Amino acid sequence: MFATLLHEIPLQGGDVTDGVVRVGDTVRRPTTPSTPAVHALLRHLEAAGFGGAPRVLGFDELGREVLTYLPGTTGVSLLSITDEALADLARLLRRFHDATEGLPLDLDGWAAGSNDDAPPEVIGHCDLTPANVVFSGGAPYAMIDFDQARPTTRLFDMVTTLRHWAPIADPVDRHPLLRGVDVGERLRLFCDAYGTPPRERRRLLEVARLRFHRSYAVMRTRAASGGSWARMWAGGAGERIRRASAWLDAHEDGLRDSLV
Template sequence: MHGLLRHLERVGFDGAPRVLGIDDRGREILSWVAGETPHRPMPGYAVTDDALEGVARLVRRYHDAVSTYEPPADAPWDSEASNLDGPPELIGHCDVTPENVVFRGGMPVALIDFDLARPTTRLYDVVTTLRHWAPIADPADRDGLLYGADVGRRMRLFCDAYGLDRDARREVLPAARVRFDRSYKAMRSRAERLGGGWARIWHGGAGPRIRRAQDWLERHWDELDARLD
């Protein structure tokens, strides 16, 4: 992770913390990113079209900045993490949830919490971000301000702001389908193997939420597909 963050600093990406070193107790020291993260229930500033498009542009800037990073061959990436098929293109953030995006003045300015970063594809990071920000979720599991959201429209806004071309847009829904299934299995495995926070998340209903999101995606597939065309 430190190599990744140092690379982002070298190439001038200002949307991530800086590595400042290790203290005498072996703890990492990162720079403080000023601003606020939108915890749930989501505040109004975080659900606007401008915020959504800002997140898309931030993720795109991150992808462009990280695309030239060459991690060590023996880097210990999470081998149980969910991914799409095919060779990785870059080191994705893979966890662009609202809690991991720093806002200032109502607009997203930085990503934090790179613990789940790993080799993946741009599309996987896009789909994972859309899972939380569109959101691709059953209405029962959305924040109140997004309960009745036009998810297809929000997905299109995100893809436009990111600059996803038409061919890649055709892969968003199939990728989301694969991502849900593999994420369910990966989270269950982490909960059983690692316990702790992963077990709390799992036993707090993560599995059923993923399954409800899968069902919602299938029921609304044609509608979403039409918006992305």
């Protein structure tokens, strides 16, 4: 049991989990129904030698999980949007997926959410937004906030990542630094760095469309229960998904040409 002896510093940036704080060189997070499964994943990653995730240290006297703090920066910046950073992110995701192999995919307690129709292959992070990628020296080296992790396909987790990092989004909803990028070239670059085979590249846009449809339905249902999901929905999350789907439809031919 870890006592809280130092000053708590609120950590902002994520959309879903409230009450995350830094205490010294640790992070304290409220537990969720998926916490036991996430801890099994993090311990598996540690045993596999994957250095790009926090370590589980236990629980504090308030019942919060205690994880190691990973120093660095998160969010969109001039350094985070470079081709080199995108390729590094793809390689980080590939190492993560490879490291999850061997962890049973039928563990109870994984987060519910949208998914692929194909059988699961790995444990996906499923929420690798800029807020959940830690950079140091201009390069991404770790991922945080595994509350949405669940069994899925490699391609589905790639799509959830590219949704934010390519990004597959209407320009009006992109970060200003990403409004002028060539999304097709960024999709190709990411797939090259990850090592995505041609058959999966041909399916990527189909899976992206599937994800838009299903994530819209999931978010609408969760918003009805209130809390952070309701705030996200009220803030226009549903409309952003709809615009992204329409943008994908309008630009599919050019994106496909870049991919294959």
